[in-house]
Amino acid sequence: MAKTFYxxxxxYYPSGKxxxxxxxxxxxxxxxxxxxxxxxxxxxxxxxxxxxxxxIETVAEERNLPPSEHVDExxxxxxxxxxxxxxxxxxxxxxxxxxxxxxxxxxFEQLLEQGDxxxxxYEGHYCMHCEAFFTESQLGEGATCPDxxxxxxxxxxxxxxxxxxxxxxxxxKFIEDNPDFITPESRRNEVLEFIRQGLNDLSVSRTTFDWxxxxxxxxxxxxxxxxxxxxxxxxxxxxxxxxDSLYKxxxxxxxxxxxxxxxxxxxxxxxxxxxxxxxxxxxxFRLHAHGFYMMKEGKMSKSKGGVIxxxxxxxxxxxxxxxxxxxxxxxxxxxxxxxxxxxVERINYDLANDFGNxxxxxxxxxxxxxxxxxxxxxxxxxxxxxxxxxxxxxxxKEYTENIxxxxxxxxxxxxxxxxxxxxxxIDETTPWILGKDDSRRAExxxxxxxxxxxxxxxxxxLRPILLDASESLFRQLGIPQxxxxxxxxxxxxxxxxxxxxxxxxxxPRLDVEEEVEKLQRIIRGDDAEESEESDEEKATIEDFVKxxxxxxRVVDSKAHPNADKLLVLQVDIGGEQRQIVAxxxxxxxxxxxxxxxxxxxxxxxxxxxxxxxxxxxxxxGSNDDELEVLTLDGLNPGDKIQ
RNA sequence: GGCGGCGUAGCUCAGUUGGUCAGAGCGUUCGGUUCAUACCCGAAAGGUCAAGGGUUCGAAUCCCUUCGCCGCUACCA
Numbered sequence: 001m002a003k004t005f006y007x008x009x010x011x012y013y014p015s016g017k018x019x020x021x022x023x024x025x026x027x028x029x030x031x032x033x034x035x036x037x038x039x040x041x042x043x044x045x046x047x048x049x050x051x052x053x054x055x056i057e058t059v060a061e062e063r064n065l066p067p068s069e070h071v072d073e074x075x076x077x078x079x080x081x082x083x084x085x086x087x088x089x090x091x092x093x094x095x096x097x098x099x100x101x102x103x104x105x106x107x108f109e110q111l112l113e114q115g116d117x118x119x120x121x122y123e124g125h126y127c128m129h130c131e132a133f134f135t136e137s138q139l140g141e142g143a144t145c146p147d148x149x150x151x152x153x154x155x156x157x158x159x160x161x162x163x164x165x166x167x168x169x170x171x172x173k174f175i176e177d178n179p180d181f182i183t184p185e186s187r188r189n190e191v192l193e194f195i196r197q198g199l200n201d202l203s204v205s206r207t208t209f210d211w212x213x214x215x216x217x218x219x220x221x222x223x224x225x226x227x228x229x230x231x232x233x234x235x236x237x238x239x240x241x242x243x244d245s246l247y248k249x250x251x252x253x254x255x256x257x258x259x260x261x262x263x264x265x266x267x268x269x270x271x272x273x274x275x276x277x278x279x280x281x282x283x284x285f286r287l288h289a290h291g292f293y294m295m296k297e298g299k300m301s302k303s304k305g306g307v308i309x310x311x312x313x314x315x316x317x318x319x320x321x322x323x324x325x326x327x328x329x330x331x332x333x334x335x336x337x338x339x340x341x342x343x344v345e346r347i348n349y350d351l352a353n354d355f356g357n358x359x360x361x362x363x364x365x366x367x368x369x370x371x372x373x374x375x376x377x378x379x380x381x382x383x384x385x386x387x388x389x390x391x392x393x394x395x396x397k398e399y400t401e402n403i404x405x406x407x408x409x410x411x412x413x414x415x416x417x418x419x420x421x422x423x424x425x426i427d428e429t430t431p432w433i434l435g436k437d438d439s440r441r442a443e444x445x446x447x448x449x450x451x452x453x454x455x456x457x458x459x460x461x462l463r464p465i466l467l468d469a470s471e472s473l474f475r476q477l478g479i480p481q482x483x484x485x486x487x488x489x490x491x492x493x494x495x496x497x498x499x500x501x502x503x504x505x506x507x508p509r510l511d512v513e514e515e516v517e518k519l520q521r522i523i524r525g526d527d528a529e530e531s532e533e534s535d536e537e538k539a540t541i542e543d544f545v546k547x548x549x550x551x552x553r554v555v556d557s558k559a560h561p562n563a564d565k566l567l568v569l570q571v572d573i574g575g576e577q578r579q580i581v582a583x584x585x586x587x588x589x590x591x592x593x594x595x596x597x598x599x600x601x602x603x604x605x606x607x608x609x610x611x612x613x614x615x616x617x618x619x620x621g622s623n624d625d626e627l628e629v630l631t632l633d634g635l636n637p638g639d640k641i642q
Numbered sequence: 643g644g645c646g647g648c649g650u651a652g653c654u655c656a657g658u659u660g661g662u663c664a665g666a667g668c669g670u671u672c673g674g675u676u677c678a679u680a681c682c683c684g685a686a687a688g689g690u691c692a693a694g695g696g697u698u699c700g701a702a703u704c705c706c707u708u709c710g711c712c713g714c715u716a717c718c719a
Contacts, residue, residue: 186647190714193645197715262713331655334712342654345668353681361678368677413667427683432676505679565643565718583718604719617719 004044004253005036006285010260010268011048011095011232014074015055018081020338021261021293021300023310024326028290028408029259030087031327034464035403036255038486044250046236047082048093049075050229052222057211067211071096085310085319086467093236095228101213103235104228107279108160108204109216111227116166116278119218122159122203160205160221167274168199174273180286182269183406184333187262187289191269202226202271230272233258234281256285257406265289288406291335293326295523300338306523308338316518320466321347321507324412327465332407340519344512351469354419355458356506361426362451363476363503369435369444374452375496376445384428385450389491391421392457396489399461415461422454452477452497457489469506476500548603549619549641550574551632554593559585568612569593573602574638581614587627599630599641 009025012018026047033045051071060070075094082089093100111117172195175181175188182188205221206212212222234240237247250256260268265287273283294300300307313322325346330336366374378385395418402411425447434444459473463484474484478498482488552571559567567590569580580600599619620629632641 186713189646193714196645265714337654348679349668352679357679357681359678361676361681363678365677423682424684426677427675430675430677435677503678507679509679509681581718585718601719614719619719 002040002042004250004255005033005041006044006046006237006250006253006256007033007036008045008233008258009047010258010264011050011093011229012078013050013053013055014071014078015059017309018078019300019307019309020313020322020326023081023085024293024330025259025261025290026082026087027085027323027326030085030089031323031408031464032257032259032403032406033088038460038463040487041255042249042253044091044237044246045089046091046093046233047087047089048091048232048236049078049095050225050232051075051094051096052212052228053225054206054209054211057209060211068096081310084314085322091236093232095213095232099238099241100232100235103240104213104223104231105216106240107231107275108213108223108227111162111275111278112160112217114278116163117160117204118163120159120161120201122157157207158221159203159207160215161201162204162227162271162274162278164199164201164271164274167277168195170277171195171270171273174283175269181283182265182287182289184289186333187265187269191265194266195270199270226267226271227275230267230275233272233285239281251284252282253284258285258287259406260287260289262289262291291330291333293330293336293338296337296339306525308519308523312522313343317343317347317510318468318507320469321351323465323467324351327408328412329409331409340516340523341512343519344510344515347507348509348512350416351507352505352509354416354423356469358419358423359455359473359476360503360505362448362455363499365431365435366448366452366497366499367501367503369431370448372499372501373496374445374448376442377449377453377492377494378442378446379492381446381450382429384425385446388421388425388450388454391418392454392489392491395457395461412465415458418454418458418461422451422458425450425454449494449497452479453491453494456483456494457491460484460486460489472504472506476503547601549599550602551597551635551637551639551641552578552580552600552602552616553637554596554598557590557593559590566612567593569618571598571600571616572637573600573616574636576638578602578615579613580616580618581612582618582620584618584620584627584629588629593629596629596631597633597635597637599632 007029009029012022029045029047033043036043049071051074056071057067060067063070071094075092079092082092095101095104108117172192175192175195179185179188182191204224204227205215206224207220207222210222212224213228215221215223234247234251237251238244239247239251258268258272268287268289276283292300295306295308297306310322313325325338325343328346328350329338329342366372395414398414398417399411402408402414429447431444431447434440434447455473455477456479459470459477459479463470473479476499478496478500479494483494550573552573554569555572555577556570557567565583565585567582567585567588569582571578571580601617601619604615604617618629620627632639
C-alpha cells in the first residue's frame with residue numbers, strides 16, 4: 001500500500017483579490033503534492049474558502065446581492081484562478097456547503113455536551129471590522145483593536161466559549177514532545193511562549209450577525225470563525241458523516257501537513273490542536289508557517305508599496321516563471337521581497353541562461369554531431385564523467401532532504417548547482433574539439449550521453465516546480481514517459497536519446513530594462529488594467545463631528561511609572577484640567593511638551609492605562625520611525641478644532 | 643518591559659557539535675571558449691565576520707556587556 005500524504009492550504013477569506021503573497025501558500029502546497037505524487041504517495045490536496053462572517057454580509061449588502069450569490073461568485077473566480085495556475089487540488093471546500101455546515105454543527109454540539117464549550121457572557125471590547133472580541137489581557141485596558149488598530153466598542157453579549165485553559169498543559173506537552181510539529185523553529189518558540197503566558201477561553205459564537213452556521217441548540221448564535229473554518233480540514237474528508245473513508249485514509253494516514261502563513265499561526269498551532277484534543281481526534285498533522293512576500297516598501301497593500309497579482313505575471317511571463325520565482329525567492333523561515341529587478345533577473349539568469357540554454361546547446365550538439373541520436377554510455381569514462389555523475393547523486397540527496405523539511409528554496413538551489421556543474425562539464429569536455437576529430441567520436445557520444453542523462457535528472461527533479469518546462473525538456477530529448485519518474489533516477493538508465501531536430505528555448509530572455517519599467521508601472525497602478533478601488537472605508541461627516549477635538553495646553557508631564565512608552569500629561573482644555581496618557585515617550589522627553597498647545601480629543605471614554613487614568617487622546621502624526629505631536633501654539637486652550 | 647532571533651565582501655545571504663570557515667550568488671575588472679537564447683567557463687579585487695571584553699593552545703562559531711535591526715508578547719486611541 002502506498003503511503004498517504006494529505007496537504008492543505010488555509011481556506012481563504014474572500015475579502016480581496018488574491019495577490020502573489022496569498023497565492024504562495026497554494027503554489028507551495030501544489031509543489032509538495034506533485035513531489036509526493038512523484039515519490040509514489042497516495043496524495044490528497046485540499047483548499048477552499050471561508051465564506052461566513054459579518055464582513056461578507058456587509059459587502060454583499062453593498063452589492064445588493066444575497067450573501068450566497070456574492071460568495072458563489074468569488075468562489076468561482078478563485079477556482080478559476082487555481083485552474084489557470086494548474087493547481088492540482090483534489091477538493092475545494094466552502095464553509096457555506098451543507099457537507100461542511102452539518103459537521104460543524106455536530107462538532108459544536110458535541111463539545112457543548114462535553115462541557116468543552118460553555119455559554120457565558122462576554123463583556124468586552126469588540127472590533128466591528130475584525131469581528132473579534134478582545135479580552136482584557138489581550139487589549140489591556142485600551143480601547144482599540146490589537147489587530148487592525150481601529151476603535152472598538154464596549155459590548156455585552158452572550159457568547160459560547162471554548163475551554164482552552166483545560167487543555168493548556170496537554171498542548172504544551174504535545175508541542176514540547178514533538179519538536180517537528182511546528183516549523184520553522186522560530187514559530188514554534190513563539191507558540192510555546194504564548195501558551196506559557198496562559199490561555200484565555202475563546203469566544204466561539206456571535207449573536208451580532210446571521211451569515212454563519214447556526215448553533216443548533218441555540219439558533220440565535222452563529223458559530224464564529226475558528227470552529228467553523230478550522231473544521232474544514234476534517235469536514236472535507238467526511239469526518240462524522242456516513243462516508244468517512246477519506247478521513248480514515250488520510251487523516252489517520254502517514255503524513256498530514258497544514259501549510260499556513262505566519263499570520264494565522266496561532267489559530268492552527270493552538271486552537272486547532274485543542275479542538276482535536278477535545279474531539280478525541282488524533283493530532284496527526286504537522287504545521288508549517290511560512291513568511292510573506294513583501295514589496296520593497298513594505299507589506300503588500302494597495303495603499304503602501306503596491307500590489308502584484310499572479311495573473312499579471314502569468315500572462316506576461318508564464319506560469320513556470322511565476323512558480324519558480326515564488327518557490328525560489330522566499331527564504332525558509334523568513335519573508336521574501338518581490339522586486340521587478342529580481343523577478344526579471346531570476347528569469348533571465350536562472351531559467352533562460354543557465355537552465356534553458358543548457359538544454360538548448362545540448363540538443364543542438366546532439367543534432368549537429370549525431371543527427372539527433374545518442375546511445376553510448378561508457379562506465380570507464382573520464383574524471384569529468386565521474387564527477388558529473390557524483391553531482392547528480394548528491395543533488396538527489398540534497399533536494400530530497402530539503403523538500404522533506406519544506407525548505408523548497410534550498411531544494412531548488414541544489415538543482416541549480418547541478419545545472420551549473422553540467423554547464424561546466426561542457427567546458428571541461430569541449431565537445432566542439434572532439435567533433436573535429438573522427439577518432440574521438442565515441443568520446444563525444446559519451447559526453448553527449450552524460451549531458452542528456454544529467455538533463456533527465458534535472459527535468460525529473462523540476463517536475464513539481466516547472467510544469468511546462470520539464471515536459472518540454474523530456475520531449476526535446478525524446479525521453480519516454482517511463483523514464484521520467486523519480487525512481488528511474490539512476491545514472492545510466494537512459495538507453496537512447498532521440499532529440500527533436502530543432503531545439504526550442506525553454507524560456508525567452510527578457511529585456512531587463514524594459515520589463516522592469518513595465519512591472520514598476522503595474523505595481524504603481526499606472527497601468528489602466530490594474531486600476532483598483534481603494535480598500536479604505538469612508539467616514540461620513542457625522543462620524544467626524546462626533547469627535548470633540550480641542551486645543552489644550554500641556555501643564556505638566558511626567559514619565560509613566562509603569563510603562564516605558566507612555567507619558568502622563570496634565571492638560572488644560574480651557575479652564576478644565578485633565579490627565580491624558582499618551583504613547584509618545586519614545587519620541588518626546590517628559591518635559592519637552594510643557595506649555596505647548598496640542599490637539600486632543602476631549603470626549604473619549606476615559607480609560608485606565610497601566611494604572612493611570614487617561615481622559616482623552618493626544619493627536620500626533622507618525623510614520624515608521626518618526627512621530628510628531630500636533631501643536632497649535634497660536635490658538636487658546638479650549639478652542640475647537642474641525 | 644518580557645521571550646526569541648539577527649547584525650559576515652558594494653548588494654542578497656550560506657556558514658551543523660569552536661581548529662583549511664573566511665564562503666556562494668549577483669555586481670565590478672580581466673581572461674578563455676563558440677555547441678548555445680551575446681550564452682557558458684575561469685581568474686582577480688572587495689570583509690579587523692556590528693563594537694568591546696572574557697573562556698580556550700585556538701572563536702564568525704561558546705559566555706558577558708554595549709549599539710543597531712526584526713519577530714512574538716505586554717503597554718501605547
